[in-house]
Amino acid sequence: MKTVKVNLDRLAANSYEIHIGEEILDRMGMILARSGWAQRYVIVTDNHVDALHGERVQDALGKADLRVDRITVPSGEAAKGMQTVLDITERLTGLGADRQTALIALGGGVIGDLTGFAASIYMRGIPVIQVPTTLLAQVDSSIGGKTGVDTAAGKNLLGTFHQPKGVFIDVAFLRTLPDEQFRSGLAELIKYGVIESPELLDDIETAAADGCLADHTFLERIIEAACRIKKGLVELDERDQGLRRILNFGHTIGHALEAASGYALSHGESVAIGMIAAADLSERLHYLPAGERKRIESVIRAVGLPDRIPGNLDPDEILSRLANDKKKEGDAIHFVLIKKRGLPFLNGRVPDGIVRETLKGLRK
């Protein structure tokens, strides 16, 4: 088992460890038993993950003599709202959960965000432990303490910062993950490679060529690399006020594509095309040499993610989604561009005409 420490303040009160390995539930039980974080635990999971893994996780923790209950909510983004948070808190009061209780978020990013949010407000805040089960959650949402729920007006509109007491990443969960979800996580891993580590990109491309993307030693290695990159950014910018924004690489156009497609494109697929678009913008603005853009495109293709905008998506529709973001951000969209792989920067002055050329040029 590998451990990555997230150092958040000089007093170390908010600092925590990310544990990465295969079949680590027994060790997680021992760590919780020794931790003194809580007298009892409540696992919060979705019905889908529960059917696959819920009982096994509860049993493993029970073996460490921990008192553990388990509650489930419906799976999917549609459940990431206040009503589910209220349901969770009601179930907690029903179980007699108090300030000596900690929540365990067992699931993908939806469960991590919901459970983290519920933990941050229940009785003015109780501890949360993140046990991410999708690749996206393992490399992204479980680390950094951002929680949130969606409202009718937008995604993640309500939320808090609530750092977990610990993160336990068991790659064994990924065995049951559908391919499409797995590829979504790979898109985020490629993002880390582009913004911070060309070696990570090479590693992913080689594994794709050798057909061993699902190999557990490979996964442990790249998940650890991703966690180290994310934790470095979180340490520098815990409250997401500046530097952490480079994690949005590929997400500005990606989000617009995702919405314009009516969510027919998955998050990972949209981010994959969004990263190519950001590289294309960087090239058009003479920041990035063409060869570098091609390297990024080639790793995206190698893992089976799309590299072009589907022909049925209208560039004007995508542009109008971007214009909406512009209003929210105060009249300029800050694109994350790159000068080479590993060297991102924010640019709030990309002319609309260039964005349009990129969108047209990338259309299938």
Ligand SMILES: NC(=O)c1ccc[n+]([C@@H]2O[C@H](COP(=O)([O-])OP(=O)(O)OC[C@H]3O[C@@H](n4cnc5c(N)ncnc54)[C@H](O)[C@@H]3O)[C@@H](O)[C@H]2O)c1
């Ligand atoms: N807090 C953050 O910093 C942050 C960062 C990125 C994304 N997010 C949020 O994360 C969410 C997306 O997360 P996600 O992609 O993990 O989606 P998700 O949580 O909806 O999980 C995707 C699907 O996979 C299923 N699943 C989960 N683990 C499984 C497993 N091991 N085997 C089989 N099926 C499994 C789930 O039941 C669900 O149906 C979004 O709501 C997004 O806003 C948050």
Ligand SMILES: [Zn+2]
């Ligand atoms: Zn993302």
